Amino acid sequence: MPYFDAASSAPLHPVAREALLASLDEGWADPARLYREGRRARLLLDAAREAAAEAVGCRPDELVFTPSGTQAVHSGIFGTLAARRRVGRQLLHSAVEHSSVLHAAEAHEAAGGTVTEIAVDRTGRVTAGDVAAALRPDTALVCLQSANHEVGTEQPVEEVAELCQEAGVPLLVDAAQSLPWGPAPGAWSVMTASSHKWGGPPGVGLLAVRKGTRFSPQGPRDERESGRSPGFQDLPAIVAAAASLRALRAAAGTGPDEAARLRRLVDLIRIRVPELVPDVEVVGAPVHRLPHLVTFSCLYVDGEALLHELDRLGFSVSSGSSCTSSTLTPSHVLRAMGVLSEGNVRISLPYGTPETDVDRFLEVLPEAVRSVRDRLGVPTAAAPDPAGAGVEETGGDETGAEESGAEESGLVLDTLGKRCPIPVIELAKVIDEVPVGDTVTVLSDDEAARQDIPAWCTMRDQEFVGERSAPGGTAYVVRRRA
C-alpha cells in the first residue's frame, strides 16, 4: 500500500527502529544522575548529540534536542527575539513558512512585536533582494525555510544568510523538509528540524544555535538541554533520531543516490500527470526543489473527494485544498503563490519508494480524477495541455487581481453557499455563452474562490478583471478573451 506523504511523517527507518530498541534498555535513566544507569544514559545522549551535530553541520554544544520540530521553531524564534529585544522587534518571514513559524509570529505580534511577510513568486520562492529590501534597523530576526513543505521549492538560503550576516541580523532556517537530504546551506544562526520527517521517531526536534548568536531562552527555566528545552529528555527517541540521520548521511555518501532516484520518479510525475489528466497545474519550482516532493492541482475537482478516491485505491497523499482543512481555507502556501488550490494533491515519496508504486499511481490517477469530476457534473474537459500547465521557475506571473474601475456588464452567477470547486465549475460551464470581450461576475462566499477564479483565468487564458465585495460574499469579475 503506497504511502506518499513522507512530508507529513515518514515511516520509521530500520536503523531508527533498531536504535530505539537497543536504547530502551540502556536509555531510560536520568542522564543528569551520577550513578551507572545515569552515566550510561549520559553517554548515549552525548553520542547522539555528536552524531546529530555532525549531520547538521554544527558543534555538539550548539545543538539541543526538543520534543518536536514545532517546539524547536517556537523556542528558536522566541529565544532569538528576546535576545535582540534592544535592537528591535521586527520579525521577517517568508509567506510560505510552516505554520509553526506563522503561529509564533502571530504570538509575537499579539505581544506587541511587528511582523513582515516576504512575498513569494508563483513558484513559491522568495528573492534575496526582497529580503534585503525588508530589512530595517529594528529587524530582530529573519525566518526562512530551506525548502517548502507543500510544494518542495528551495529557498535562496545561502544568499539570504550572507545578506543577513552583513546586516548583523540572525537568520533562522527551518530545515525540517530538507535535512534528510543534507545540511542546511549557508551561514545560518539558528536551525530547526524534526526527526519524524527523516524516518526517525516522533518526539524529537533539533534546535541548533550557532556560537555568537545571542539567545535568551523564554519560559520557565530548566536545567536540561542547556536551558533551551524544558523537560526530561526522551532518550530512546533521541538516540534513534540521531542514528537514523547518520544512517541517511552514510547511505548518501557511499550507496546508490537515493535523492537522485526519487528525483527521477518525481520528474516522471511532473511530466506525466499533465499529459494524463486534463486541466492540471503542477506547482512549485521545477528545478530548485526537494528531490522527493511534487504538488499539482486539478481544476474542477474537490480535493477531499480526490483524496478519498486515492485512499480507496491504496494511495496515501495529502492536499492543500480548502475542503481538506478544518478552517475551509486553502493552504496559505498555495495562496501566497497565487496558484490553483482546488483538487490539490501533494506527493512526497518516502525513502525507498519502489518505481512500480509511482507507475501504478500514474495508472490510476486519471480515472480517479475523472470519477470525481463526473460526480460534480464538470463540463467536458478540454484536451490535456501540458505546455500550458507547467510554471516558469523565474518570472512569477502576476495574478491579474487589480481592481478594475470600469463597470462590468453581462452575466451574473450566484454561487453563494457553494464550496470549492463548485464556483469554478459553474464559471467554466457558462464561459462559452459569454460574448468575447464581455464579462461574467461570479458571486461567492467561498474562501477558495478568491484564489481559484484568478488561477482558472490564468490556466484558461481568460482575463481576471478583479473582485469587489458584494452582498453575502464577493463578486469576482472575469472577461472572456476568446
Added chain:
Amino acid sequence: MPYFDAASSAPLHPVAREALLASLDEGWADPARLYREGRRARLLLDAAREAAAEAVGCRPDELVFTPSGTQAVHSGIFGTLAARRRVGRQLLHSAVEHSSVLHAAEAHEAAGGTVTEIAVDRTGRVTAGDVAAALRPDTALVCLQSANHEVGTEQPVEEVAELCQEAGVPLLVDAAQSLPWGPAPGAWSVMTASSHKWGGPPGVGLLAVRKGTRFSPQGPRDERESGRSPGFQDLPAIVAAAASLRALRAAAGTGPDEAARLRRLVDLIRIRVPELVPDVEVVGAPVHRLPHLVTFSCLYVDGEALLHELDRLGFSVSSGSSCTSSTLTPSHVLRAMGVLSEGNVRISLPYGTPETDVDRFLEVLPEAVRSVRDRLGVPTAAAPDPAGAGVEETGGDETGAEESGAEESGLVLDTLGKRCPIPVIELAKVIDEVPVGDTVTVLSDDEAARQDIPAWCTMRDQEFVGERSAPGGTAYVVRRRA
C-alpha cells in the same frame, strides 16, 4: 544491580516495551490525516487517551498528552493563570513542589504576578488550614502536589480541593509521583503527571483539565491536543505510556498488592537504617506517604561521597544534599522541612524490587556510611538512637531559628570556605569542650550550614540560638545544653 531511583525515572515496564514495539509499525503517521495510516494512528491515539483518562479518573476529552511532565505543569499553570487573569494574579503553591512548579511560579512573578509559598511542617506536609488562610480574593490558582518526590509525604489534596472548590479557585495537582499508585483524589481542576515515573517511556506527560475549569492555552496556537500542547504527537510513546498505566491499574486490581509489598520493604528501611547507622534522621511522613519511597540523612556525611560509595557497591540512589546539586544548595524540600540535608539518601523502589535487594542494601549501608565518615575524620559516633531519629507525623517542631538578641560569648569556629558536612563535623568535634550553658559560634559560608546546624542541634538536643551575618559568611550560634 539494584536501581533504587524510580522517583527520578522508572525502568521501562514490560507492557510499555511491548506496546511501544507494536505501535512503531502502526503509529508513525499523522493522526490528523484522512488516509488509512492516519486513521490507524488516530484510532491508536483515541484508545490511548481513553485508557489514560480512565486511569486518571477524568473524561478522555479532558486529557491531553504533552511531551513531558514538566511541560504539562508549565502548560497547566499558565493556561489556568491566563484564564483567571481578570480575577487576579496570585499563585499559591506549597514550598515543596517540584521544580517545574517553582520555575513556572518564578516566571509568573517575573511577568508581574504574585506568588505565595505555603510552608510545610517537619514531615513536609501543608495543612489545609494554611492553604485556606493564604487564599485571597485575587488568588488565581493553587498548586499542590499529591505526594512529595523527595520525601514521599502525601499532601491533604482532598481537603484542599474541597476548600478551593468552595472558594471558586482552581486547584492544580501535580500527581507525577502518585499516579502509578492510583488516581489523584479529590475534586481537582487540573492534574499533571509524567509517564517515565510509572514505567512508561519518557516523552509523555499528562495534562487533565476538568470541564468547567477556565483555561486559555498560552504560547503560539497549534491544532494538536485541543490546542493545549503544540507539536506532532509522539504516538508510539503515548500508546506505550497508556498501556503501561492501564497494566499497573489492572495488576493493582487483580494481582498481589505491589504497593503493600513495597510499603513493607520501605518500612523495613525506615526502621532498620536508624538501628544500623548512628546519627541518622529518617525524614518525611511515616504513615501518609508514597509506598515506595523513603529518605534519610546521615550526620557528618558528604552526600556525594556516599552516593559514589553506594554506586560502587551496586546501588543507585539519589540525594538532596547540597554537594550533589549543581548550585551547591541543599534540596528546597529538605530546606522547607527544616531537616538535615547532609548525607541525604533517597530510596525509591521500582515496581518489582526483590526483597533481597533491600536486605543487601541494609547490609552494605552501615559500612558505606562508616567509610565516608572515616575519610572525613568524624568524631566517634554516638550509639544509634532510633528513638530520637524519627519524626512525628504531626506537630512540626519549630527549628529554633529565631534571632537571639543576647550577646553570645565563648568559642568561635571558623569554617569559612569549607563545604558541607565539614562545618557540622567541626561543631560536633568541639561541643564537648564547651561548658554547659555556654555558646559556640560557627562561621560558615556554606549554604547547607543554615539548615544543617539547626538540624544537628535538634538531633543532638543542643540549643540553636540563631544566626547573624558575619564577615565572609554567616555566624551560627549554638548553646550547649548538656
